[in-house]
């Protein structure tokens with residue numbers, strides 16, 4: 818199931834909406850370069866197999882790599898030091 822919540826960047830104070838998690842057929846994976854979250858379809862299979870840091874796609878914004886263990890980042894300054902509000906991230 819997907820999750821969405823408000824996040825605040827501790828580095829610059831920017832507040833933004835962050836969605837994360839996965840659904841029946843897709844999982845949100847973040848770009849390791851800009852932190853953009855993209856839905857990657859997995860057809861109910863485990864993305865990346867047994868590799869927890871596998872690259873599973875290409876970022877449509879910066880052409881960077883969508884990597885399973887890449888953290889979400891602030892869209893303004895790209896810091897990954899984020900404070901998350903209620904509705905915390907849950908991965909299944």
Ligand SMILES: [Zn+2]
Pocket residue numbers: 826827828829830831891892893894895896
């Ligand atoms: Zn920031």
Ligand SMILES: [Zn+2]
Pocket residue numbers: 848849850851852853876877878879880881882
């Ligand atoms: Zn990117």
